[in-house]
Amino acid sequence: MLVRQRAHAKINLALHVTGRRVDGYHELDSIVAFADIADVLTIAPATGVSISLSGPFANDLPPGGKNIILTAWRLMAVFARKKNALFTPVKFHLEKNLPVASGIGGGSADAAAALRGLVQYFDLLISPRELNELALQLGADVPICLIQKTSRMRGIGEIIEPIAIKLSPAILLVNPN
Numbered sequence: 001m002l003v004r005q006r007a008h009a010k011i012n013l014a015l016h017v018t019g020r021r022v023d024g025y026h027e028l029d030s031i032v033a034f035a036d037i038a039d040v041l042t043i044a045p046a047t048g049v050s051i052s053l054s055g056p057f058a059n060d061l062p063p064g065g066k067n068i069i070l071t072a073w074r075l076m077a078v079f080a081r082k083k084n085a086l087f088t089p090v091k092f093h094l095e096k097n098l099p100v101a102s103g104i105g106g107g108s109a110d111a112a113a114a115l116r117g118l119v120q121y122f123d124l125l126i127s128p129r130e131l132n133e134l135a136l137q138l139g140a141d142v143p144i145c146l147i148q149k150t151s152r153m154r155g156i157g158e159i160i161e162p163i164a165i166k167l168s169p170a171i172l173l174v175n176p177n
Contacts, residue, residue: 001045003121005113006038008148009098011107011142011171025156028140033167035152039098040105041069041113043121046091049073056098057106068107068138069094072114075134076124085124086090104173111138112145132158 011033019027039048039055051067053059061067069092080087092114098106115135119126135142140157 001121003043003117005041005043005117005120006036006144007041007098007106007109007113008034008036008038010109010145011035011174012103021156025140028154030153031112031150031165032144033165033172034148034152035104035171037043037097037173039110039113040095041117042093042095043090043114043117044093046089049089049091051092051094053094053096055094057096057099058094060100061094061096065079067094068111069114072111072134072138073118075137076115076118079126079130080122080124081133083125085122087122087124087159090121105141108139108141109148111135111142112148116146120175135165 002106006101012115013031013033016029017026018029022029051069055059077087094110098104098109112135116130117142118124119131131144131146135146136158144151144153147160147162148163150165150167153159153165
């Protein structure tokens with residue numbers, strides 16, 4: 001069985017830092033939309049957990065064990081063990097089409113795609129609240145990247161309200177490399 005997930009680029013249409021919490025996290029108020037361009041994550045059966053990379057920005061990623069996709073796998077493995085759910089090793093393949101460290105949430109989108117893909121691959125019973133809690137452990141942008149819909153994001157990224165706004169049919173993003 002193969003599972004394929006698209007990890008769309010996240011565009012902050014508005015981003016306000018409204019405060020800083022005592023735990024060091026910033027309070028945010030942001031309007032977020034998603035572009036058509038995306039990384040593509042494939043999950044397949046394996047005897048050991050691994051990740052392979054391709055695409056125009058694959059060489060810009062950290063080496064194997066430091067990839068956020070593998071961190072997402074480890075978090076989901078702990079969750080699955082607690083629920084006595086079937087969870088075996090998989091191999092990930094990431095086609096990295098989004099530039100790294102470019103401010104469009106590529107890593108967060110990849111982590112969210114891994115979580116969504118693992119839920120689908122293993123047919124895991126997980127509530128939206130539980131999935132959001134796992135996502136937030138990976139980063140403030142990961143919960144919004146789970147849904148990939150235009151939304152208002154507040155708090156440290158955990159308060160998400162989908163919104164309907166009229167967006168331009170095209171946007172130009174420039175990455176000068």
